Amino acid sequence: xxxxxxxxxxxxxxxxxxxxxxxxxxxxxxxxxxxxxxxxxxxxxxxxxxxxxxxxxxxxxxxxxxxxxxxxxxxxxxxxxxxxxxxxxxxxxxxxxxxxxxxxxxxxxxxxxxxxxxxxxxxxxxxxxxxxxxxxxxxxxxxxxxxxxxxxxxxxxxxxxxxxxxxxxxxxxxxxxxxxxxxxxxxxxxxxxxxxxxxxxxxxxxxxxxxxxxxxxxxxxxx
Amino acid sequence: xxxxxxxxxxxxxxxxxxxxxxxxxxxxxxxxxxxxxxxxxxxxxxxxxxxxxxxxxxxxxxxxxxxxxxxxxxxxxxxxxxxxxxxxxxxxxxxxxxxxxxxxxxxxxxxxxxxxxxxxxxxxxxxxxxxxxxxxxxxxxxxxxxxxxxxxxxxxxxxxxxxxxxxxxxxxxxxxxxxxxxxxxxxxxxxxxxxxxxxxxxxxxxxxxx
Numbered sequence: 001x002x003x004x005x006x007x008x009x010x011x012x013x014x015x016x017x018x019x020x021x022x023x024x025x026x027x028x029x030x031x032x033x034x035x036x037x038x039x040x041x042x043x044x045x046x047x048x049x050x051x052x053x054x055x056x057x058x059x060x061x062x063x064x065x066x067x068x069x070x071x072x073x074x075x076x077x078x079x080x081x082x083x084x085x086x087x088x089x090x091x092x093x094x095x096x097x098x099x100x101x102x103x104x105x106x107x108x109x110x111x112x113x114x115x116x117x118x119x120x121x122x123x124x125x126x127x128x129x130x131x132x133x134x135x136x137x138x139x140x141x142x143x144x145x146x147x148x149x150x151x152x153x154x155x156x157x158x159x160x161x162x163x164x165x166x167x168x169x170x171x172x173x174x175x176x177x178x179x180x181x182x183x184x185x186x187x188x189x190x191x192x193x194x195x196x197x198x199x200x201x202x203x204x205x206x207x208x209x210x211x212x213x214x215x216x217x218x219x220x221x222x223x
Numbered sequence: 224x225x226x227x228x229x230x231x232x233x234x235x236x237x238x239x240x241x242x243x244x245x246x247x248x249x250x251x252x253x254x255x256x257x258x259x260x261x262x263x264x265x266x267x268x269x270x271x272x273x274x275x276x277x278x279x280x281x282x283x284x285x286x287x288x289x290x291x292x293x294x295x296x297x298x299x300x301x302x303x304x305x306x307x308x309x310x311x312x313x314x315x316x317x318x319x320x321x322x323x324x325x326x327x328x329x330x331x332x333x334x335x336x337x338x339x340x341x342x343x344x345x346x347x348x349x350x351x352x353x354x355x356x357x358x359x360x361x362x363x364x365x366x367x368x369x370x371x372x373x374x375x376x377x378x379x380x381x382x383x384x385x386x387x388x389x390x391x392x393x394x395x396x397x398x399x400x401x402x403x404x405x406x407x408x409x410x411x412x413x414x415x416x417x418x419x420x421x422x423x424x425x426x427x428x429x430x431x432x433x
Contacts, residue, residue, distance in 0.1 A: 010334030010385065012358035018370040019355075021348045023416035026272050028349060031246045036271065036346065037264035038250060045258060054336055068337065068352040073246065086252065094248035100256035109262035116270060119312035119342075122389040150387045152334050154361060166317065166390055186388050197362055204380040207361050210388035 003146045006063035011154035011197070035069040039076050044115060046104035048079050050122075051176035055148035124183035126168040131213055132187060136162045137222035140189070140215055148176035151215045155207075158195050159223035163208060164188035171212055185213040195223045276345035277416035279310045280393055283343055284419065285411035287320070288398045298322075301393065305343060315342030315391050321384065322395040323421070328379050329394045330367070330421035332360035333386040340391035344416060351420065361385055371422045394418065396425040 009015075027033040043053060056075035057063070063071060080086035083101070090097050107115060132138060142157030150172050168183040175181050193205030239247075253259045283305055287294045296304035301318040305311065318340060321329040333339065334357045339347040350356050359367050364381045368374065375381065384392045396418040402410060405428065413430075417423030 005335075007335055009354055009357040010332075010361045012354075015355035015358040017355060018350050018353065018359070018367050018422075020371050020417070020422075021350055023277050023348070025348070026276070026346065027268075029240070029242070031240065031242045033268045033272070034243075034246045034250060034264065037267040038246065038253065038259065040267050041259045041263055042253070057336065064354070068349070070242075073249070077249070085256070085258065090252045091245075091248060094251055096252050096255035100258070103258055106258060106260060107263045108260050109266045112263055112266040112270065115313075116267075116275075117312040119314070119316040121316040123317060150335060152385065152387060154334075155385075164319070166388075169317075169389055172388075186390070188390070190382075202363065202365055202381065204378070205364065205383070206380065207383045207385060209385045210390050212388070 003059070003144075003148065005058040005148070006060065007058035008153050010152045029069075032069045035073050039072045041107045042076055042080070044105065044107035047083055047085060049175055050120065051148060051170070051172040052178070053079065054172070055176040058148070122170040123167050124170060124181060126185065127183055130165055130185045132162045132165070132185075132216065132218075134162055134165060137219040138162060138187075138189060138216040139219040140211060141217060145173065147173060149173050149215075151211060152209065154196055155189075155191065155209050155211075158191050159219050159221070160189040160191040160195070161222070162187050163190045166210065169212070171214070173212070173214070187211055187213070187216070189216070192223055271341075271346050275310075275342060277343075277419065278411070279308075279345075280340070280343035280416070280419045281411040281414035282308060282407075283310070283320075283393065284395055284414045284425075285407045287322075287395050288402075288410055289407055294395075297395070305393070310342045312342055314338070315340045317390045318343075318393060319390055320393045320395055321382070323397050325397070326379060327382060328375055328421065329382050329384060329392075330360060330364050331384045331386060331392045331394060332357060334358075334361055335385075335387055338386035338389075338391065340393055343393055344419060348416070368422065371417060373422065373424060394421045396423075399425050399427050401428050 056079050057071050060071060060074045085101055087098050139159050140151060140155055140157060166186040169186045170181040171184045188208050189211045190206050190208045193201030196207060254261055287297055293304060297320040301320040305318050323329055337347050337352040361383050364383050399413060413426040415423050418425045
């Protein structure tokens, strides 16, 4: 089965200028605030995990045509429909028409501050010793994977150096598919601009990603 | 329950956009099904409207500028150092602080979605989530900086941090010249949101916006 993310944008050519925005703007439209709150509240039910949520967003067929909060809403509706929590006719009617399957939790107002302050840490006990140490040369694995993955295309099959070791974290590749957290060591890997973009790279540019250990191989010929 | 029939809503709904109506309809369904508590939605909105925003991060930066012990703590364990000021949790569970210097500038992006350190900067601005920023930041950071009116000297190294996992990055901008006599609150007023993402610089004294 193929998997196509529409969200992997790093290095794409042809996009226009970035449009700055005052930091006093919180929500540009009233519905943005409600879309944010609905997304967080439904996420807090535990009916799906973080990585399933990201996978739902990045695979929306019309991702590129949607504003960001429309992406959130589209994924939210899809995640609920996949689980039978919401049926399309209910959206059209604007009211509940079918029984409501139970969800693990419901976020109550009095719990909001605590839930936000606690967050959802992804660090886990390490499954074993880290394969790499700071300063080690590595190469990222080439090619797309047939599932959600957090290795951007522009950094596939590239030579870099380990800069930080972050401990073991939930692995999105399995967690997004309901295959468990399967924690993996997480590293910051730094690439020279020329390794990513060739001789025309901006002088003095380096780019780092945070890469899970299965995204990496030892590199006998450093960049 | 909601007795309005939106398709016949006419004039009384004309002030609401179609998206407003759709989101309200979704909220109504989810509330009827018992999945959401409307008061919790209000609390979430109020939190990110009024309590969790870039002034949190500005306080972290001002403390780092004035307290060498805190700056060392930020370097060793940014999550704990930042939590000591009361900022922690959602989308900031694993923090790393990176310091701009006269020879190195940092810029943070999430090319794959919109990962951003919510506890210190609030919700990400529209441009941070936009295709142009996510596409260009890793390849053309100086061009992106130009869109923000920022020009770095030619010899400055630019490090772009792509937030591809659950580590969240806070840029500590350079402390502006001429700020030796300022206290922490006055310094924090010079720290813009964009300077903590790396698309801006801290303001010069006297230039702070109201």
